[in-house]
Amino acid sequence: MVRDLSISEIEDLGYYDFMAYLKVPFFNIGGTPSLDLLAQRCGIDENSHVLDVGCGTGGNSAYLAEMYGSQVTGIDISGLMVERANDRAISTGLEDRLSFSVGNAYDLDFPDGTFDMVMTVFVSQFLDLKKVFPEFIRVLKDGGKLGINEMYRADYVPENLISKVDAGEEVYQYLTELPFSIRTPSVWEAGFRNSGFTDVSVESFTNVVSIGKGLDMIQDFGGWSVLLSSLWQIVKLGVQSGKMREKFGKMSKGKRVLLNDRETAEYIGYVLGVGRKG
Numbered sequence: 001m002v003r004d005l006s007i008s009e010i011e012d013l014g015y016y017d018f019m020a021y022l023k024v025p026f027f028n029i030g031g032t033p034s035l036d037l038l039a040q041r042c043g044i045d046e047n048s049h050v051l052d053v054g055c056g057t058g059g060n061s062a063y064l065a066e067m068y069g070s071q072v073t074g075i076d077i078s079g080l081m082v083e084r085a086n087d088r089a090i091s092t093g094l095e096d097r098l099s100f101s102v103g104n105a106y107d108l109d110f111p112d113g114t115f116d117m118v119m120t121v122f123v124s125q126f127l128d129l130k131k132v133f134p135e136f137i138r139v140l141k142d143g144g145k146l147g148i149n150e151m152y153r154a155d156y157v158p159e160n161l162i163s164k165v166d167a168g169e170e171v172y173q174y175l176t177e178l179p180f181s182i183r184t185p186s187v188w189e190a191g192f193r194n195s196g197f198t199d200v201s202v203e204s205f206t207n208v209v210s211i212g213k214g215l216d217m218i219q220d221f222g223g224w225s226v227l228l229s230s231l232w233q234i235v236k237l238g239v240q241s242g243k244m245r246e247k248f249g250k251m252s253k254g255k256r257v258l259l260n261d262r263e264t265a266e267y268i269g270y271v272l273g274v275g276r277k278g
């Protein structure tokens with residue numbers, strides 16, 4: 001269980017520890033339909049062992065374990081995320097199929113050829129592909145698949161919107177203190193090919209926000225009660241601390257520009273990328 005923290009401890013949390021504190025269940029803008037597509041593209045089933053790199057609070061891992069019967073190992077650099085993920089394994093009764101631990105994508109603590117699928121959902125976009133994709137290849141079995149669900153920007157973005165997209169990118173670089181970049185689909189594809197993956201496919205989906213999709217996402221989020229309790233937590237922290245208000249201001253600016261802006265929505269979305277080892 002994650003213990004209660006004082007306001008100054010909360011102010012000092014890194015971005016992802018803070019997201020874990022708020023119990024954000026997942027970050028996947030494509031929701032569970034995109035996870036289903038990725039699982040199908042990678043051909044996983046009850047005999048598969050999946051590594052969820054940057055698993056966060058384990059929402060995606062639990063979904064795959066429940067829907068596909070796969071064994072899922074999740075690692076994350078944030079200790080609080082891993083604590084939340086372990087709580088989830090217990091509360092969902094999926095402990096026999098889920099295991100979570102602290103770990104770094106650049107230096108995975110698993111022997112060569114361990115996994116049938118390595119997955120990243122909103123994680124590889126924060127990482128250096130030249131360093132991390134070879135590490136993913138190492139831990140995959142021959143014939144195993146890397147499946148990613150990450151943001152992209154279109155090859156062509158109108159001149160007047162480029163600075164807007166760049167500003168959204170900068171907000172997340174600032175908040176996460178990671179080298180966040182929104183790559184184009186062709187850069188994602190080159191990342192797979194240059195690391196030696198074969199049968200590479202990269203499909204792009206624009207994140208056109210609709211009311212129906214929004215309601216589905218709330219359901220995936222754990223329903224209205226979970227959403228409202230996270231929002232209530234944000235309001236309370238905002239009232240207590242100027243530092244938190246500043247952080248929330250930046251977060252909402254980043255989200256507005258990258259995810260909810262009607263002008264940029266056509267040029268930003270998520271890619272589902274798949275490559276095979278060997």
Ligand SMILES: C[S@@+](CC[C@H](N)C(=O)[O-])C[C@H]1O[C@@H](n2cnc3c(N)ncnc32)[C@H](O)[C@@H]1O
Nearest residue numbers: 016026027054055056076077078104105121122
């Ligand atoms: C946007 S969240 C996505 C979490 C989860 N995949 C999801 O969709 O809910 C990004 C996650 O990547 C983790 N992360 C960032 N850099 C990492 C690294 N080098 N190794 C492992 N995890 C990392 C963060 O701690 C965070 O939990």
